[in-house]
Amino acid sequence: xxxxxxxxxxxxxxxxxxxxxxxxxxxxxxxxxxxxxxxxxxxxxxxxxxxxxxxxxxxxxxxxxxxxxxxxxxxxxxxxxxxxxxxxxxxxxxxxxxxxxxxxxxxxxxxxxxxxxxxxxxxxxxxxxxxxxxxxxxxxxxxxxxxxxxxxxxxxxxxxxxxxxxxxxxxxxxxxxxxxxxxxxxxxxxxxxxxxxxxxxxxxxxxxxxxxxxxxxxxxxxxxxxxxxxxxxxxxxxxxxxxxxxxxxxxxxxxxxxxxxxxxxxxxxxxxxxxxxxxxxxxxxxxxxxxxxxx
Amino acid sequence: xxxxxxxxxxxxxxxxxxxxxxxxxxxxxxxxxxxxxxxxxxxxxxxxxxxxxxxxxxxxxxxxxxxxxxxxxxxxxxxxxxxxxxxxxxxxxxxxxxxxxxxxxxxxxxxxxxxxxxxxxxxxxxxxxxxxxxxxxxxxxxxxxxxxxxxxxxxxxxxxxxxxxxxxxxxxxxxxxxxxxxxxxxxxxxxxxxxxxxxxxxxxxxxxxxxxxxxxxxxxxxxxxxxxxxxxxxxxxxxxxxxxxxxxxxxxxxxxxxxxxxxxxxxxxxxxxxxxxxx
Numbered sequence: 001x002x003x004x005x006x007x008x009x010x011x012x013x014x015x016x017x018x019x020x021x022x023x024x025x026x027x028x029x030x031x032x033x034x035x036x037x038x039x040x041x042x043x044x045x046x047x048x049x050x051x052x053x054x055x056x057x058x059x060x061x062x063x064x065x066x067x068x069x070x071x072x073x074x075x076x077x078x079x080x081x082x083x084x085x086x087x088x089x090x091x092x093x094x095x096x097x098x099x100x101x102x103x104x105x106x107x108x109x110x111x112x113x114x115x116x117x118x119x120x121x122x123x124x125x126x127x128x129x130x131x132x133x134x135x136x137x138x139x140x141x142x143x144x145x146x147x148x149x150x151x152x153x154x155x156x157x158x159x160x161x162x163x164x165x166x167x168x169x170x171x172x173x174x175x176x177x178x179x180x181x182x183x184x185x186x187x188x189x190x191x192x193x194x195x196x197x198x199x200x201x202x203x204x205x206x207x208x209x210x211x212x213x214x215x216x217x218x219x220x221x222x223x224x225x226x227x228x229x230x231x232x233x234x235x236x237x238x239x240x241x242x243x244x245x246x247x248x249x250x251x252x253x254x255x256x257x258x259x260x261x262x263x264x265x266x267x268x269x270x271x272x273x274x275x276x277x278x279x280x281x282x283x284x285x286x287x288x289x290x291x292x293x294x295x
Numbered sequence: 296x297x298x299x300x301x302x303x304x305x306x307x308x309x310x311x312x313x314x315x316x317x318x319x320x321x322x323x324x325x326x327x328x329x330x331x332x333x334x335x336x337x338x339x340x341x342x343x344x345x346x347x348x349x350x351x352x353x354x355x356x357x358x359x360x361x362x363x364x365x366x367x368x369x370x371x372x373x374x375x376x377x378x379x380x381x382x383x384x385x386x387x388x389x390x391x392x393x394x395x396x397x398x399x400x401x402x403x404x405x406x407x408x409x410x411x412x413x414x415x416x417x418x419x420x421x422x423x424x425x426x427x428x429x430x431x432x433x434x435x436x437x438x439x440x441x442x443x444x445x446x447x448x449x450x451x452x453x454x455x456x457x458x459x460x461x462x463x464x465x466x467x468x469x470x471x472x473x474x475x476x477x478x479x480x481x482x483x484x485x486x487x488x489x490x491x492x493x494x495x496x497x498x499x500x501x502x503x504x505x506x507x508x509x510x511x512x513x514x515x516x517x518x519x520x521x522x523x524x525x526x527x528x529x530x531x532x533x534x535x536x537x538x539x540x541x542x543x544x545x546x547x548x549x550x551x552x553x554x555x556x557x558x559x560x561x562x563x564x565x566x567x568x569x570x571x572x573x574x
Binding site: 011014018021022024092098101104286287288 | 306342345346347348349365366367370371374375377379380381383384385389390393394396397398
């Protein structure tokens with residue numbers, strides 16, 4: 001393979017190393033942010049659950065469930081914030097010059113940034129969660145909590161996730177049965193697609209990409225809702241009933257499993273499209289005028 | 296070494312063109328001075344030459360490769376020192392560790408020699424330097440990358456007086472027959488002794504593209520009193536002592552390039568001066 005024109009793994013590693021070390025302060029602050037979020041959830045939920053009327057073991061299980069939900073929320077928020085900041089090293093003219101002049105191919109630079117905001121986040125979450133768990137252990141003597149709370153929370157969270165993953169029984173919705181793994185796959189495909197929207201937003205807007213992407217998505221959602229309501233009112237009750245009957249008559253073959261498969265295919269295809277478009281925007285980037293890329 | 300072919304560029308479809316069918320070729324082994332009035336596109340040309348901007352039509356080829364493709368082989372063989380640049384808040388040693396692997400010809404000897412010339416050493420922290428010191432450290436890194444092409448935009452801005460002469464020294468000492476340096480600046484007195492070749496651009500045209508030897512063979516730069524005759528002069532510019540004058544060098548006299556006067560003459564007496572160099 002021609003590494004001058006396409007791909008070299010050692011060079012990606014070099015770009016990543018450079019990005020991590022030269023922005024060590026930003027990376028450290030973000031790690032501290034995740035750690036602080038995890039720790040606050042762990043400690044405050046522990047205080048609340050420890051004083052509940054449940055028996056200690058049940059209280060601990062409730063505690064773990066609550067922590068799992070809060071962790072998912074924190075990881076989700078940081079996930080999209082990280083994704084939106086994929087091109088934060090292009091925010092100023094000086095930074096754009098430094099990054100664009102770096103001797104690596106555009107795909108290598110993009111992949112390096114992509115890995116930093118995805119795998120990099122996973123590493124930061126792992127480190128922050130471990131540190132939060134250690135800190136919780138250190139703080140335990142300060143609180144009067146039952147002995148059950150001296151167990152590892154992270155181990156319990158992983159056990160819960162693992163047990164959930166092993167439950168391969170089918171589900172039932174919309175009067176149709178479906179395979180649970182397909183439902184989960186569709187859910188993940190939707191999450192990755194949502195994440196890819198922030199990658200795309202971050203590749204388009206260099207300044208305040210998170211808020212601009214979020215704002216745009218909210219605006220699009222409102223427009224779609226208004227449009228849907230308008231269409232439904234235009235079609236009317238009779239029209240909607242006819243439409244439902246038409247669907248029932250012509251889509252007998254459609255099962256929930258097929259619908260979920262279509263969902264997986266739809267979200268995966270649009271995820272790939274968003275990634276491609278993000279990369280395309282990056283390859284078109286120039287030292288001045290980011291909007292110039294679309295010409 | 297670098298060829299600009301029929302380049303057209305504007306900052307937007309409705310904006311006036313900065314370059315229109317613009318062509319230029321630069322050879323290796325020379326220090327080029329790129330001069331022009333404010334807003335004539337000097338920095339834009341440098342960005343186009345380094346692939347940081349893409350032309351609407353035409354191409355910039357560096358050693359036969361299109362620079363807008365931004366291939367590693369091209370990027371590791373050219374270095375741009377912009378007027379303003381970003382340096383991370385890390386030690387110089389750390390910066391070197393992270394960035395030198397991208398430049399296969401990087402020379403530690405060149406770096407240390409340059410740092411010595413600027414009274415600096417490797418034990419500095421880039422986040423704790425003044426703007427001028429940062430510029431010196433960055434220029435040392437740029438020189439040490441040992442790239443065939445070094446492009447500098449207003450390199451002497453922000454440098455103190457001793458550093459300006461050191462700057463000339465380090466550029467001259469780092470030159471080889473395989474390297475080229477392009478310097479774009481308004482501070483012509485800082486670089487006129489350094490140049491091998493002068494390129495003056497104005498809008499979409501190249502007003503002058505000639506070696507310093509050719510310029511000095513064809514014209515003679517003189518400083519003379521107010522009452523001395525200037526009848527045969529190509530250009531006269533009032534100065535503190537009297538007049539700075541450019542004459543045709545009919546007697547093949549030795550003369551030193553006065554870049555400021557030459558630049559003003561090219562703008563004021565364009566046709567007369569161009570006909571002189573086209574002879």
